[in-house]
Amino acid sequence: MTEARSGDAPDPLVSVVVVTYNSASTVGETLSSLAEQTYPDDRYEVLVVDGGSSDDTERVVAGYDASFHVVDGGTIGACRNRGIDTADGRYVAFTDSDCAVPATWLRSLVDRIVGADDHIAGIGGPNRPFPDDPAFAKLVGSLQGTVFGSGGSPQSHAIDRVREVRSVACCNVIYDAALLEEYRFDGDINVGEDAELHFRLSEAGYRFLFDPVIAVSHHLSADFAAFTKKARSYGYSMARIQRRHGKLIRWYSPIPSAALGGGTVAALADLRSRRARYVPVLALAYLLVSGYATAQVYRDRRSPLALLTPVLLAAQYVCYGVGFLEGLTAVDPVPQDLP
Known part of the structure; x- marks a missing residue:
């Protein structure tokens, strides 16, 4: 699926897709972190795909070096597919508009996926609360890091070594673009679209590499009402x-x-x-x-x-x-x- 680049070859082009909806308060934080990557500026593009926001999301995105695309009323799965359709990169990375990535994020993901075995569909890592998030959100993050809080799901930072897994969280992942030409997100799915795609990939024999060092910050549920609503939504969708x-x-x-x-x-x-x-x-x-x-x-x-x-x-x-x-x-x- 991938080939190791020689020492003189340029870094591969990467398309970073950020799916958003009514996230004017957080998307700037995401795009600021993407603008500070150690990966060469001319070797990655940022695509923001919006599901039809009614707030100032588009205005905020306009302040950054990112293209803006709208799938009015689109599900998360449909928005991810639009990003794939628009991407020019050899690889396609995803993060979400309530996340921030470290400066070495793209460099780390690319170094892992270049030369990976053919059965590796992509590379991912954990997502953790922001340092300045409310205490409740940090508590949720720690709970989901336990086997009883997440079922041992690999987005948990409790996994402390590089290992092959069947699925990773789509707020922190990179895929080979060629693979996404054959396997697409289900455009009807609004929650759990990554789990559904990764299930199909795992059924076809693919796996992901989970690297606990490649972590992103993620705004988790800030209060009890948001926490319970999300849990119910995940159960319903699954x-x-x-x-x-x-x-x-x-x-x-x-x-x-x-x-x-x-x-x-x-x-x-x-x-x-x-x-x-x-x-x-x-x-x-x-x-x-x-x-x-x-x-x-x-x-x-x-x-x-x-x-x-x-x-x-x-x-x-x-x-x-x-x-x-x-x-x-x-x-x-x-x-x-x-x-």
Whole structure:
């Protein structure tokens, strides 16, 4: 898929695609970080693809060396495809408009992908909260760095070595442009479009290289309402995607819904028998799980806010589980974000 360049060959051209929607408050931060890359200025282009913003996103983008493209009402998948269609680069990198990348980001990604084995579809790394983000967002980042907070998903910075994985987060990834001519994002998908594409790639035998050093800063949920809404949205979308393929894309995706159903059955059984037999056992199991996650979060954050981990974990499971059930029973054939 890729070839190592000789010492005298120029760096390959890279197209960086930034998908955005109503992100006037953050997209400038993203584009500023892309303007400060150590990669040669004439060897990369920045393409901003907008889903039809109603705020000042276009005005902010106009202040930077980036081309602006609109897919009015487009999903994230459709916007990513427009970026691919517009790209001139040998490689196509993606980050999001609520992220900031380090100055060495492109250099690191390109050095990894040039000469990579043919079965490597791309290179990615973790996304972490901004240093000046609210304490709640940092707590969410630490929670998602635990096996119970993310199912061991590789965007977690808890993975501390370079390894092959089946999927990476699309806010921090580079692909070979030739591969994207054959494999495209599903234009109907607005959440989880990267997971769906990467599932198809993994089914075809491709893998990604995850490098924990190549990290980007990402504005995570700043409050409880945003956190629960996102969890429900992810559950909904994952169910719709898995219905579409008829396969389990994420091994852990049905677990929250199954836990909700099991807990309800256990509570009803205890009520019927008027004996507390099942619920205490389930409660003890959850205390063990959440206690382990709390210890991990505290080691990472060193803050008493880690004591909120059991509450956040329960809220995430419940909202994801509800969203997953909604996605399984939804009539519409298209996975969409929730209002």
